[in-house]
Amino acid sequence: MSLRRPVLAAVATLALVGAAGCSANSVLDLTVGDCLNQSDLEGDEVSSVEAVECSEEHDAEIFAEHEFTGDSYPGLTVVQEESEEVCTEKFEEFIGVPYLESELYFTMLYPSEQSWDDADDRTTLCIVLSEEPMTGSLEGAAI
Template sequence: MRAAALPSVVATALLVVPLAACGSGNVMSLEPGDCLDQSDLEGAQVTDVEILECSEEHDAEVFAEVTHSGEEFPGNDAVKQEAEAECTTSFEEFVGVPYAESELTFSTLSPSQESWESADDRTSLCILTVDQPMNGSLEGANR
């Protein structure tokens, strides 16, 4: 399972359940550079997402990943805080402006205790989100 959370301004959570076989649409296969629709991340549990070409219409883009350390799960709050801090730092490098000055928002997709323990999942993803669907990448958008 992975849990997603928006920065403290707009906090929400959902659970993501890992599947045994990783298909191209399995949430566990997402990586920086993948584009998708935010609606794929809604709901109490998420297992699959449709990974889109960034040239296709989409409203979310994975821009960075955070690797957590440790054998024992530190708790949802600790994972969320570390992910948000690292994503905020990576935001400026990817978008071109500091997060505090940007019109863009991001959410995080992080390991749950279940995926940490059963799937050795130690990766949170940083996902840019926009209000209106767009075509193309937000890398270097400077907005």
């Protein structure tokens, strides 16, 4: 039996707002290395998040991404499981310790069926979370 550390699921899907699908702070514009605030990630569906300068206080950072392929949405379970697997693997590369040994948690923003179909969204973003506000990056923090 293997021990499994939970992945925070506060952010479940990416939802589009309005007919245009993108806002000024659209999650579709976020990239690896962007720093965020967890309060912007609350809810079951997230459509806009304001990236902040990493030199400013923040408590979340995008550390990796995973691109899905294919024309058809593979289903929520497949998206969640594949995303969690990739984020867990890349967590150790970024933080410097295995996820099961870390004091940190991560969450994910992954495509919903709507964003897949309407915005050609195929990207999961892996986001490390800090309990305390920080400045700078958690890359190599080994905590």
